[in-house]
Amino acid sequence: MVVQVAIIRPGPIVGKMVHPYLDRRNGKQPVDYIHPSFEPVLSRTLGVPLFQEQVLKMAMVIADFNGSEAEELRRAMSFHRSEERMQRALGKLRAAMTKREVTHDVQERIVNSIQSFALYGFPESHAISFALLAYASVWLKVHRGPEFYAALLNCQPMGFYSSATLVHDAKHHGLKILPVCAVNSEVKCTVVDDKTIRLGLNQLKGIDRTALLSMVAVRCQAAWKDLDDLLTRCSLPKDARRALAKAGAFNALGHHRRSALWRSEAEVHHDLFFGVETNEGDSPLAMMKPEERLEADYQTTRMTVGPHPMLLVRAAIPQAIKAINLPFMRHGQGVTLIGMVICRQRPGTAKGHCFISLEDETGISNAFVPSALFEAKRLIITQEPFLEIRGMLQHSEGVITLLAGTVLPFRYPAISSQVQSHDFR
Structure with missing residues (x-):
């Protein structure tokens, strides 16, 4: 484990x-x-x-x-x-x-x-036991990254970070994360090679595990000929078909997401003399745009293997400093950070102060929110999945923190309801 x-x-x-x-x-x-x-x-x-x-x-x-x-x-x-x-x-x-x-x-x-x-x-x-686990985890992350991340993804929910953050971290460390695929994915996330992970069908929300096991078992008997073949041979509930299509899991069968959704809604059956028949023709729907694919990813898996959400809005927020650039800025400099909240901490020993971790397309940044500001902005800080934090940068012995002066909500309506953070209060 x-x-x-x-x-x-x-x-x-x-x-x-x-x-x-x-x-x-x-x-x-x-x-x-x-x-x-x-x-x-x-x-x-x-x-x-x-x-x-x-x-x-x-x-x-x-x-x-x-x-x-x-x-x-x-x-x-x-x-x-x-x-x-x-x-x-x-x-x-x-x-x-x-x-x-x-x-x-x-x-x-x-x-x-x-x-x-x-x-x-x-x-x-306890300290020795914890240190051993920390050492083993770091060793695995450095030397056997694909196995490390695949194991964490398969054990969710657990630990300090969500699946979305784990996927982005894996990509930052040079790994390739392949999406959920009806043709290639197993039920669990798997290691493809020393640089590649394939997401498992278990990353899909709202699909019964029994249905996933059944689908993989049928696929093992004979590869899918096309999407109609899969839909005919697998008695998947309509919600499961929709989730697979919306997540792009049917792309390898010759359909983009909207085309697969259109096909999945059709009544597919075997005709005794003419083989597979459907009641619908080809999809008239256009392919999803990047923003729509991102929304579909978070609705079906609460993550994306594509661009980070902040990358899609970067051009519209020139005032925001990227996490990767913070080490090159001076102590005491005024800074604005905008990102996805991945963790909030308000330990009992911190006298009401709050620590927030924000993630953007380049990495993770940390902000310190004094207790008075936390009380004044409690609902925004605890409820908003994306935040804009303005304050002064602090460098101390290699640790970089933003001392917050203002905290504002950053509106990202497409995926706000699907973003998960790990909060410790």
Whole structure:
């Protein structure tokens, strides 16, 4: 099983612990163990308590806690902790440190470290397990990209990103994504070669899996001669025929999408003497335009293997900066970003601030929305699938974020109702 790793931006409390560790690792901050007795406990993490076991060991070293007292502290720091229970445990810790003549300043630093840790801390075993999954996922993405993306698409819904974002990311990494096809697609997404993935019939919305399995089984007996042959040999419900046609799955059988829709609505049957007959002639309908194909893609699969939606409107939004160009802009520069919302985060430790990820045809950009602006624009931020965000660009140690000053809806009516984002609040 392939696990997708979500990178969550650290909130203010997490930052109190994570940022000092990174600064110390990069030589920007001296290593400080708070108290000399903590050096054996915190040397591996440069004086910053990152794991639950370290915090408990600190209490045992500095306050002479026994196993049961350390367990009491661990329970007080648990996810479902109560403030009363936490204060009681910290009070006991302070009393024990006072008895051992630990200075007030050191006591305060220790208590602050434990309080900060309690809001996000985890056991070291969890960290190691998560790191292993992250490493394996990155290795697969780099060395076996087609298998990595095909597995993620087959396991949806899961992880941090929607299928649409996964497809665009795969394309950015040089992979070719072939569309759903009644002639070539299996039920699941498959690897064609080292650079190519074929979307599976499972990416189509609203079609029963039993119908898809039956269609593939009939195809295995003999290849389709044409669309009429498929419609005759497969007892597909009318909704399924429409979805396949609208998604372009019948294109390989000599029909464009509207032609296939026209044909799919016809009554097709076998005549005893003359073979296949239909009650309709050739389609009088014109082929879909790019915008219409995009809308059909999102209506049937909530994604597209064609151009990104933002590419189709790029000429009309000259004020918007592409995600790929942000690294070349200066810190503090005024910037406007317009894109599809793929993720909203508003963690409890962020004091009401919100983090938004926007996607355009060149990549992903990140915006930070202060709590006051979030409250003022709550409905727009939480409900609109496309946003226009104006603000100042911030560069910090390789991380690029837009500090939002204004948030506006960006109207993209053709696919707005079909766009999915993963929101964590």
